[in-house]
Amino acid sequence: MASRPQWIRFFFGxxxxxxxxxxxxxxxxxxxxxxxxxxxxxxxxxxxxxEDMKAMCGLSDKDWDAYGKTxxxxxxxxxxxxxxxxxxxxxxxxxxxLMSSERSERAKLGAVKRWNK
Numbered sequence: 001m002a003s004r005p006q007w008i009r010f011f012f013g014x015x016x017x018x019x020x021x022x023x024x025x026x027x028x029x030x031x032x033x034x035x036x037x038x039x040x041x042x043x044x045x046x047x048x049x050x051e052d053m054k055a056m057c058g059l060s061d062k063d064w065d066a067y068g069k070t071x072x073x074x075x076x077x078x079x080x081x082x083x084x085x086x087x088x089x090x091x092x093x094x095x096x097x098l099m100s101s102e103r104s105e106r107a108k109l110g111a112v113k114r115w116n117k
Contacts, residue, residue: 005096008038014088018075022067029057029071037076037086043093045083046076053084 019027036056037046046053053072054064076084 004042005093008089008096009092011088022070025059025063026067026070026075029059029063029067030075032057033071033076034086034089037084037089038093043086043090045079045081045085046072048072048078048082048084 015031019030033046033053033056037043046056050064050068054061054068057064057068057071059068072078072084076086079085
């Protein structure tokens with residue numbers, strides 16, 4: 001398996017479309033959750049733990065009560081294993097892994113061709 005991608009394709013228009021009718025608190029919590037999902041869980045899912053999710057989003061108790069269900073319910077979905085998933089981010093993760101693997105293989109072939117190794 002390829003190493004973990006150090007980059008993510010970010011679609012500004014899609015992000016804006018997802019959060020345009022929410023306030024900046026929701027947008028900030030969502031982007032923080034996406035970053036955590038990518039960087040920490042490798043897009044495998046965020047555990048359904050309110051205290052951890054609240055901290056990850058950087059939300060106060062009051063803001064969590066007001067907006068937590070928007071981020072985790074509308075923007076992330078709960079799977080059958082009790083993990084919060086974000087479909088598009090997961091697809092981009094899989095694509096990045098595939099691209100990294102393909103590029104690594106091409107580089108190895110290029111080295112063999114050039115250096116006969």
